[in-house]
Amino acid sequence: MATSTGTSKPADSAGLIAVNGPVETFGPIVVAVALLALLPLWFSDSGSMMGVITEGVVFGSYVIAFNIIFGSTGQLFLCIGALAGLGGFGSAILADRVDLPMIVAMVVAAAMAGLVGGVLSWVSVKRGLDTIFIGIVTLAFSLSFENFVLGRRDLTGGETGTFVDAGSDTVLRDRVPSYYVFLALLAVFLVLFRLLQRSRIGWAFRALRDDQLAAELSGVDVAWHRIFAGVVGSTMLGFTGALVAHSGRGFVGPSTFAFGEVDVRVLVMLALGGIGTLLGPVLGSALITMIDELLIDYAQLRLVFYGVILIALFLRFRHGLIPALTGFARRLLRRSD
Amino acid sequence: MISALMDGVVLGLQYGLLGVGLTLIYGLAGVINLAHGQVAVMGAIVVSLAMEADVPAVPAILIGLAAAAVFMLLVDATLMRAVYRQEGESRILLGLLIMLGVGFVIDGVLEWRYPIQQLGLRIGGEPIPILGVPMSTGSLLATAVTVVIGLVLVVFFRSTALGRGVRSVIQDEQGAMLVGIDPARVRTFVFGLSGLLAALVAVTRAMTGPVGVSSTISFTILALIVAVVGGLGSVSGAFAAGVLLGVVDRLSSFYIGTYVTTIILLLCAAITIVARPAGLFGRSH
Amino acid sequence: MTGVSGGAGAPRLLQVAGLSAGYSGEDVVHDVSLHVDEGEAVTVIGSNGAGKSTLFRAIMSLVTPSSGTVTFDGNDVTTTATHRITRMGLAYVPAERHLFGDMSVAENLLLGSYPRRPDPERLAMVYDVFPRLAERRNQHARTMSGGEQQMLAVGRALMSKPKLLMLDEPTTGLSPLLATEAYRALAELKAGGLTIVVAEQQVPLALELAQRGYVLENGRFTLEGTTDELADDPEVQRAYLGVA
Numbered sequence: 104m105a106t107s108t109g110t111s112k113p114a115d116s117a118g119l120i121a122v123n124g125p126v127e128t129f130g131p132i133v134v135a136v137a138l139l140a141l142l143p144l145w146f147s148d149s150g151s152m153m154g155v156i157t158e159g160v161v162f163g164s165y166v167i168a169f170n171i172i173f174g175s176t177g178q179l180f181l182c183i184g185a186l187a188g189l190g191g192f193g194s195a196i197l198a199d200r201v202d203l204p205m206i207v208a209m210v211v212a213a214a215m216a217g218l219v220g221g222v223l224s225w226v227s228v229k230r231g232l233d234t235i236f237i238g239i240v241t242l243a244f245s246l247s248f249e250n251f252v253l254g255r256r257d258l259t260g261g262e263t264g265t266f267v268d269a270g271s272d273t274v275l276r277d278r279v280p281s282y283y284v285f286l287a288l289l290a291v292f293l294v295l296f297r298l299l300q301r302s303r304i305g306w307a308f309r310a311l312r313d314d315q316l317a318a319e320l321s322g323v324d325v326a327w328h329r330i331f332a333g334v335v336g337s338t339m340l341g342f343t344g345a346l347v348a349h350s351g352r353g354f355v356g357p358s359t360f361a362f363g364e365v366d367v368r369v370l371v372m373l374a375l376g377g378i379g380t381l382l383g384p385v386l387g388s389a390l391i392t393m394i395d396e397l398l399i400d401y402a403q404l405r406l407v408f409y410g411v412i413l414i415a416l417f418l419r420f421r422h423g424l425i426p427a428l429t430g431f432a433r434r435l436l437r438r439s440d
Numbered sequence: 441m442i443s444a445l446m447d448g449v450v451l452g453l454q455y456g457l458l459g460v461g462l463t464l465i466y467g468l469a470g471v472i473n474l475a476h477g478q479v480a481v482m483g484a485i486v487v488s489l490a491m492e493a494d495v496p497a498v499p500a501i502l503i504g505l506a507a508a509a510v511f512m513l514l515v516d517a518t519l520m521r522a523v524y525r526q527e528g529e530s531r532i533l534l535g536l537l538i539m540l541g542v543g544f545v546i547d548g549v550l551e552w553r554y555p556i557q558q559l560g561l562r563i564g565g566e567p568i569p570i571l572g573v574p575m576s577t578g579s580l581l582a583t584a585v586t587v588v589i590g591l592v593l594v595v596f597f598r599s600t601a602l603g604r605g606v607r608s609v610i611q612d613e614q615g616a617m618l619v620g621i622d623p624a625r626v627r628t629f630v631f632g633l634s635g636l637l638a639a640l641v642a643v644t645r646a647m648t649g650p651v652g653v654s655s656t657i658s659f660t661i662l663a664l665i666v667a668v669v670g671g672l673g674s675v676s677g678a679f680a681a682g683v684l685l686g687v688v689d690r691l692s693s694f695y696i697g698t699y700v701t702t703i704i705l706l707l708c709a710a711i712t713i714v715a716r717p718a719g720l721f722g723r724s725h
Numbered sequence: 726m727t728g729v730s731g732g733a734g735a736p737r738l739l740q741v742a743g744l745s746a747g748y749s750g751e752d753v754v755h756d757v758s759l760h761v762d763e764g765e766a767v768t769v770i771g772s773n774g775a776g777k778s779t780l781f782r783a784i785m786s787l788v789t790p791s792s793g794t795v796t797f798d799g800n801d802v803t804t805t806a807t808h809r810i811t812r813m814g815l816a817y818v819p820a821e822r823h824l825f826g827d828m829s830v831a832e833n834l835l836l837g838s839y840p841r842r843p844d845p846e847r848l849a850m851v852y853d854v855f856p857r858l859a860e861r862r863n864q865h866a867r868t869m870s871g872g873e874q875q876m877l878a879v880g881r882a883l884m885s886k887p888k889l890l891m892l893d894e895p896t897t898g899l900s901p902l903l904a905t906e907a908y909r910a911l912a913e914l915k916a917g918g919l920t921i922v923v924a925e926q927q928v929p930l931a932l933e934l935a936q937r938g939y940v941l942e943n944g945r946f947t948l949e950g951t952t953d954e955l956a957d958d959p960e961v962q963r964a965y966l967g968v969a
Contacts, residue, residue, distance in 0.1 A: 179533070226714055235472060235532045236713045239668055243706040246661060250706075254699030363657075367544070374537075403552035410544030417537050418522050601840055608825050608836050614787070615823030617807040618816075619836050620885060 128301060132293045135385050139286055143279050153278040154351070159392035160285045161347055165365065166372045166384030167292040168339035171299070174379035175308040176332040178224060179238040181362070183340060183369050185248035188360030189216040190341030191348035192252065192259055195355055198269030200258075205269040205349060213342035219244075220337020224330040245362045252357050264356025270349030281350045288346060289385070292339060297381060299335075304328065312379070371409045374416045443573040444694040445687060450579055452686020453586040458641045458659060459666030459678035460593065461634035467610035467673030468627045469516075471523060471535030475543035476638055477659025482546055483508035483639025484651045488559040497561065505639045512635030515542060516628050524624075543660065550653040558652035561643070582644040589640060590679060597675060606630060610673050638663075665709040671719020680721045735762040738889050738920055739784075739815070744793030746783035752791055753779040754944045761889065766911075766921040768931040768952070770965055771941035777924035778820060780941065781893050785810055785817050798888060816887035820894040822878040826867030830858055833866050833877055837884025844886070851880040854910050872903040879910070890914070891922045896930065908934055928965035932956050940965075 139160065146152040165183055172180045180186075193212030197203045203211065223244065227237045252259045259265060274280035299305050310318035311325050319325050348355045358364050368391060376387025398405050458480070465473045473479075487504030491497060519542065523535045550557075563581055567574035597603040608616040609623045616623055642651050642659070666685055670677030685705055693701040712720055739761040747753035754776040761767045771777050782788040784795050786807045795803045802810050811817070825833050834851060835843050852859035855876040861869060866877055875895055882890055895911070896904035908930045915921055915934065925931035932938060932952040940948040940961060948958060955961050 230714050230717070232713065232717070233532070234529055235536060236717060238536065239472075239664065240710045240713050242661075243665075243710040247703040247706045250699045250702045254697070254703075370537075370540075401552070403548050403555070406544045406548030406551065408548070410541040410546075410548060413541030413544065414519065414538050417534055417541070418519065601835075601842075604828075604832060604836055605839060607828065608839075611825045611827055612823050614819075615825060616836075617787075618785075618811055618819070618823060619881060620808045620811040620839050621836075622806065622808045 128297060129294065131382055132290065132297060135382055136286065136290045136293070139289070139385075140283070143282055147279050150278060153282060155392060155396055157278075157282045157285055157351070159388055160282065160289050161343060162368060162372060162392065163289050163385050163388040164285070164292050164343045165340060165369050166376065166388050167289070167296055168336045168343065169369050170336075170373055170379065170384050171296065171339070172220070172224075172332050172336035174373065175299075175305075175312065176329045177234060177312055178227065178329060178333060179234045180220070180223070180241045180333070180336070181238050181366055182223070182241040182245040182248070184360040184362050184365030185245040186216045186220055186337045186340040187344030187347070187365060188248060188252065188355075189219060190344030191355050191360055193341070194345035195265070195267040195269070195348045196258055198349070199267060205273075208269065209342060209345040209349070212345045213338050216341020216344070217334045217338030220340070221330055221334040223337075224333025228326045228329050242362075245366065249357065249361060252360075260356065262357055264354055264359070267348050267353045267355060271353055273349070275346070275350035276353060284350070285346065288343065293381065293385070295339075300381065304331070308332070367409060371412050375412060441694075442571060444690045446571065446573055446575070448687030448690035449683060450575075450583045450586075450686070451689060452683035453583060453590060453679075454641050454644055454682070455662055455666050455686050455689075456670075456679035456682025457586055457589060457637055457644075458663040459670055459682050460675055461637040461641075462663040463667040463670060463672055463674060463678045464606070464610075464630045465634050466667065468606070468623075468630045469520065469524070469535065470532050471520065471539060472532070472664070473634070474536060474540040474660055474664075475546060476634075476663045477661070478543045478546035478550075478656045479508050479511060479635050480638035480642040480659050481651060481653060481656045482511065482550065483635070484559040484642035484646055485550060485554050485557050485653075487639075487643060487646075488557055489554075491559075501643055504643065505636050508635040508639035509632040510635070512631040513628060515539075516631035520631075543656070547653070547656055550656070555653060558650040559642070559646040560650040561646045563647055576648070578647040582647040585640075585644050585647075589637075593675070602626075602629070607675075662705075665705050668709045669712045669720050671721055674719055674721060677719050677721035681719070684720075735764050737761075738763045738765075738798060739922070740794075740796040741780075741784060742794050742796075744780070744783055744790050744795065746779055746788050746790040746793075748779075748788070752944065754783060756793070757941075757944075757946055758793075759939055759946070759949075761920060761922055763888075763920055764918060765937065766915050766923070766935040768935040768938040769922070769924040769941055770926070770928045770931055770938055770955075770961075771924070772964070773926065775941045776944040777941055778893050779944075781817060781819070781891060781924060784891070785815070811885060814886070814888035816882035816885050816890050818878045818882050818890070818892045818895065820897045822874055824866040824874055824877055824881070827865060829863050829865060830869075830877055831862040833881050834858070834862075834884050837881035839885075843884060847884060847886060851883050854883075854913060855880055871898040872900075872906070875899060875903075875907060876910070879907075883914070887919070889920045889922065893924045894926060895923065896925070896927045904930060926965075928961070 142156050143153065146156055165187060169180065169183050172178050190209070190212045193215050194208045197208035197211055198205050201208070223241055227240065232240065253261055255261070270276065275284060307318065307323045307328050310321065310323050311328060315325055344360060347359065372387035372391045373384060374387070375390055376385070377383030394408065395405060398408065458476070462473055462476045465471050483504040486507040487500050490500035490503045495503065519538055520535070523531055523538060526534055561578070563578040565577035567576050568580060569575070597607055605616065605621045605626055606629070608619070608621060609626045613623050642655070645651050645655070666682045667678055669685060670679070670681030685708060688708070689701055689705060692704050737760055741757060741759045744757045745752045745755050757780060759767070759769070769777055769780065779788060783790045786802070786805055790803060793803070794801060797810065797813060797815050800813065802813070825836065834848060838844065838847070857873055858876055858880050861873065866874060869877065879892070879895065895907050899907060904927055911921060911923070911934055921934070923931055923934065932955060935952050938949065938952050938955045939946050940955065948955065948961070956966070
């Protein structure tokens with residue numbers, strides 16, 4: 104069993120940081136993305152299986168974004184789905200109703216999500232809110248957004264949802280190509296996370312997660328870094344959500360970005376994969392997607408299962424699983440040498 | 441208007457009772473019980489199962505209340521032990537996530553085993569006019585029960601040694617130990633009490649409309665909103681906030697519409713946290 | 726039991742033997758031994774940071790000792806839970822007081838006798854020693870002055886009918902006048918037969934109250950004896966009594 108000292112530090116990759124070559128830096132990402140790129144070889148025949156693995160990759164992106172906010176700076180944003188939904192519904196409305204070009208609509212919608220996330224961060228930093236209060240404020244935002252989606256039928260289609268026109272003439276509507284588009288997004292997010300991790304900002308993240316006061320005393324602008332993480336992570340969530348809205352069947356409904364569908368799973372995926380780690384989000388989303396698929400006929404049991412995973416992880420393996428996973432990542436890295 | 445106001449007070453008292461259970465556990469254990477609504481509904485489901493097994497209503501209700509209380513006692517005795525060993529921020533986070541997990545488990549089991557089981561306590565009789573507003577007997581009985589329990593709680597917290605003991609641990613745990621109070625035992629007691637109160641709210645809600653698994657999350661959220669607006673850890677604050685929010689709820693759904701109402705309630709909680717983290721009725725530091 | 730001073734015949738109430746304790750693995754108090762006999766008033770004097778509070782907290786099990794034993798009234802209480810020690814008759818008034826700020830004076834006093842019913846005679850006695858508390862019985866503890874809060878802390882401790890009252894710097898934050906007043910009350914309690922241990926920086930007051938004393942420096946006892954001996958000690962005079 105690894106020592107527990109490393110578990111409190113996010114990005115428990117002290118061993119990785121010492122070596123800084125391009126292979127060590129991006130090797131794990133290349134391996135992971137290459138493995139995921141092979142999946143359609145098996146599944147391209149089955150529409151439903153392509154849907155499942157695409158959703159898995161989408162969730163991988165959500166988890167990386169949430170990992171930047173929560174894993175790096177400890178801000179418990181319980182509005183992952185809402186921020187993605189802001190991007191999704193926002194982009195759909197901007198493209199279909201305001202007639203913006205799809206790409207522009209997506210960027211604007213993602214920026215909106217980033218702005219909202221930034222404001223949430225800024226408010227919690229300004230008011231000195233601790234984890235629990237950030238959690239409650241963002242949860243309130245989450246549920247307000249859900250109610251807004253249900254209430255404003257004219258914009259969102261309410262309970263029945265709405266079909267999105269923009270994107271219908273692109274590869275986003277084709278099963279296999281859209282999978283690769285989302286995989287590319289995941290790869291970009293992983294690279295972004297890695298670059299952040301290796302930069303001075305990543306160093307500051309580690310410092311402020313370790314000991315906020317000490318970080319502040321050694322000159323880290325804690326407030327700035329938190330808001331930065333809030334903005335970057337939220338923008339990533341918004342952009343992923345926008346891409347979701349324009350792809351696949353081109354449908355967004357109240358459950359597409361619902362708290363119970365998105366936040367709950369992202370939380371479990373990150374906890375399972377390893378908070379603050381590079382590949383934890385990919386691993387966690389892959390595992391949970393697989394388990395979901397196995398439990399497809401027992402949909403209600405999924406929730407029981409998530410609950411048990413959460414409890415077991417935080418109760419028993421909090422000091423065991425995460426170092427084990429970074430050990431796994433290290434072995435992956437060595438193999439890629 | 442008057443009827444909306446009265447509805448609001450009726451609803452608000454129940455909100456208050458719902459919030460009390462959540463606020464007490466936070467005050468004593470630093471745990472935000474995100475499974476509060478789930479425990480409440482679980483109690484109601486037990487009542488309905490007992491009634492289906494031909495147990496008369498009152499004993500059935502007592503069984504349901506006891507089941508919820510015992511469940512919370514078990515949570516305190518098992519899962520929470522690891523939480524209590526932590527301190528500060530990590531304790532709060534751990535408690536929150538574990539109770540979230542417990543909530544998932546209850547939700548999942550209820551949806552799996554009892555997806556359409558509901559508790560509806562239909563109480564016969566003609567509506568009785570109160571201040572010119574006809575009130576159904578069910579709603580009057582629910583209000584009466586809520587008010588009585590509320591008064592019992594007030595007396596308990598003001599005038600009994602154990603009640604004062606609970607308040608003392610919330611205010612100053614070390615001070616409580618120094619007067620001979622065992623915080624762990626008080627905490628256990630409060631977990632049981634909180635489960636009982638949660639189930640009681642579900643039962644009184646069932647007097648005005650059916651309660652089933654679809655109510656779990658909204659109960660939890662309402663309890664959270666009420667506890668936050670009242671000030672986490674403040675019993676009287678939770679009651680005051682409950683009534684306030686109940687009135688806001690009824691008035692706004694009367695004048696504006698339901699989906700905005702939920703948003704307004706949520707905003708109340710968010711604004712309270714940002715503007716006055718100690719709660720509307722708590723003292724600010 | 727009026728005005729009994731600790732003599733050779735009085736039973737031993739508190740015995741601390743070879744106690745070491747501190748925080749996160751680092752001892753603040755090292756190998757400290759002390760004893761208090763029934764009816765005695767004993768003082769532990771030392772400067773800020775000498776370890777007085779840690780010593781008291783270790784006696785009360787608020788800090789787990791790394792070695793040594795604490796015996797109270799014939800029972801080993803080294804690892805006994807704080808609330809049990811209190812119920813056994815060792816009342817501790819910490820320097821931070823730990824009052825219940827949002828409760829009234831009366832409620833704080835009622836809690837003092839937890840879990841038993843408050844004894845009306847005892848309550849009358851507390852109000853007699855501290856008439857201010859009687860005047861303010863319905864006021865919230867938080868809203869009172871530092872001196873009144875100190876009275877309440879002592880009053881609350883007395884409600885449990887302790888065999889031994891242990892106070893940590895009862896004069897913290899009090900004006901010289903109020904400090905003298907507080908010690909007058911302690912002297913009154915001592916005259917009533919209460920055994921008292923008090924840690925103090927205001928050494929002259931403490932030496933006047935107690936018969937015996939210990940000097941704590943850097944977590945170790947450097948000196949012990951009757952208060953007369955201590956008052957005559959040149960080191961004590963220089964360090965604590967301001968005698969040049």
